[in-house]
Amino acid sequence: MAETTAAPTVTAGSLLRQVPPAVLVGVGSGLTLIGISVLAGWLQGLVWDDLPPKLGVDPDAAWWTILLLTCTGALAGLVVWKAPGHAGPDPATVELVSPPLPLRALPGLAAALILTLAGGVSLGPENPIIALNVGLAVVLGMRLLPKTQAVFWIGLALAGTIGAMFGTPVGAALLLSETSPGDARIPLWNRMFAPLVAAGAGAATMLALSDLDLALPVPAYGGFHPGDLAIAAVIAVAASVVGMVGVYAFPPLHAVFHRITHPVVLLTLGGALLGVLGVLGGRDSMFKGLDEMKDVSAHIGDYSAGHLALLAGVKLVALLVAASVGFRGGRIFPALFIGVMLGWLVVAVFPDVAPAVAITAACVGILVAVTRNGWLALFMALTVVPDADLLPILVLAALPAWLIVVGRPQMIVEGPATPRA
Structure with missing residues (x-):
């Protein structure tokens, strides 16, 4: 032996x-x-x-x-x-x-x-x-x-x-x-x-x-209801599908942009495209998204379902463009913003759904797809809506979302380095 x-x-x-x-x-x-x-x-x-x-x-x-x-x-x-x-x-x-x-x-x-x-x-x-x-x-x-x-x-x-x-x-x-x-x-x-x-x-x-505070101004969760398990699972799965759309779009978009071989030209073009997206989505759709998602949540009554869908969609495209052209930055906070917007969108369409459940489940789903890390997804969701009563719901909601992403490509490109003309 x-x-x-x-x-x-x-x-x-x-x-x-x-x-x-x-x-x-x-x-x-x-x-x-x-x-x-x-x-x-x-x-x-x-x-x-x-x-x-x-x-x-x-x-x-x-x-x-x-x-x-x-x-x-x-x-x-x-x-x-x-x-x-x-x-x-x-x-x-x-x-x-x-x-x-x-x-x-x-x-x-x-x-x-x-x-x-x-x-x-x-x-x-x-x-x-x-x-x-x-x-x-x-x-x-x-x-x-x-x-x-x-x-x-x-x-x-x-x-x-x-x-x-x-x-x-x-x-x-x-x-x-x-x-x-x-x-x-x-x-x-x-x-x-x-x-x-x-x-x-x-x-x-x-x-x-610093005055770091990631929590959103969200109505307190009213306590566990068995129906919240199914609702959270459906929301998390839907959000993970949205995330996987971005995951699958990422490599071909990166390849298209990187036909441009000079970094100044590439990033200038990327910046211009992000400017157009910023005009389309407004200031709320720009930057890393932390302050913006808190501002939207604080004034959620001013946002229609269509506006929330626009913010989520523009942010996803902006994230893909920014990451594809080579801006130095991470994808977790923008993905978290998208999750929050999707959660509020669910509440706008289905007002009986508890905002805390909708937002955290959507964050879990999108982050599972983008980061491929279940613990990080759960932690981030509970950071923006810090309520321990949500933990068992989110853990169970994360499981079907994980089935959507398991074995599928991650949001990373096996490709050329940044052009260095």
């Missing part, structure tokens, strides 16, 4: 020695996210709110929206073209967590992300900010503790960033329970100890230094 290798011994002392680097990485990940967000928010306010009155321009004029997004595309294209490392790989071709980037590529990636967030592009910060924090953690961590493996620092940076992004270590715990970095012979909680410290430090940093 083959002799099995004993699992490495893990002691309380060895775990405690991981706490200082985990705290440093978690706090650093939170500070990076805060810094990028503050700078992008300042630039967004300057360009979209302060500049038009000074120029005597109507900020809602169609030509102004198209011009700003076209300029955003041109500037992002220049960064991708000329910055060292070309602002990282084409985001359409990489997972949420990709191999660490070299240090020289990180400034360009940060600049491209700031342009995406400030310019009105329908992408979120998640992929680039994770790549930034992973790259920094690996480079600095390996210099500080050269005997540690890169996977240790990758796990800390991923957990710290997720914890900071959502203001809680729970999301990182759920995500890490699937990826479970490290030696599989070591019990899961021993492997997750340091990443959870990093996630907690990142979340604490974000909560201490």
Whole structure:
């Protein structure tokens, strides 16, 4: 019989020695996210709110929206073209967590992300900010503790960033329970100890230094009703089908756009198309979608079913265009916006459906399709409508939605890197 290798011994002392680097990485990940967000928010306010009155321009004029997004595309294209490392790989071709980037590529990636967030592009910060924090953690961590493996620092940076992004270590715990970095012979909680410290430090940093609040102004759930199980399942399945439409459309759209070989031309064209979509859907359909979905929810009485369907449709197309042409950004927050709009659409058509059930079930369905991560989908749904009574309904609703997406393509392209003419 083959002799099995004993699992490495893990002691309380060895775990405690991981706490200082985990705290440093978690706090650093939170500070990076805060810094990028503050700078992008300042630039967004300057360009979209302060500049038009000074120029005597109507900020809602169609030509102004198209011009700003076209300029955003041109500037992002220049960064991708000329910055060292070309602002990282084409985001359409990489997972949420990709191999660490070299240090020289990180400034360009940060600049491209700031342009995406400030310019009105329908992408979120998640992929680039994770790549930034992973790259920094690996480079600095390996210099500080050269005997540690890169996977240790990758796990800390991923957990710290997720914890900071959502203001809680729970999301990182759920995500890490699937990826479970490290030696599989070591019990899961021993492997997750340091990443959870990093996630907690990142979340604490974000909560201490920002006013992060992802919850929507939604009427409280009135309590469990057996019929809600069937309703939630139908909504989640329908939303997952909508998500799969985007998944299947993504590779051919990417291929069509990437017939253009120069990044400046490609991203300028993409920005112009996003400007047209922004005119069609209005300001609510632009940007990463977090503030916009909260604003729509706060004034839901002003939105008809047709308007909500338009917002969901425009956002889906804008997400596909932005991700296809190479804007640096993530797809989770825009997908979450689509889910919220689909949930409100259900309520507009069927007023007897509880908004909390409709919105969370739609978010689960769309996120299962886009992220292919059931835990993340459940966590995000309960983040926007934080009610524990919904958990059993959503877990059961996620199962038929998972049957729709299992074995089907993911929202990633096996294709060429970003053009670097």
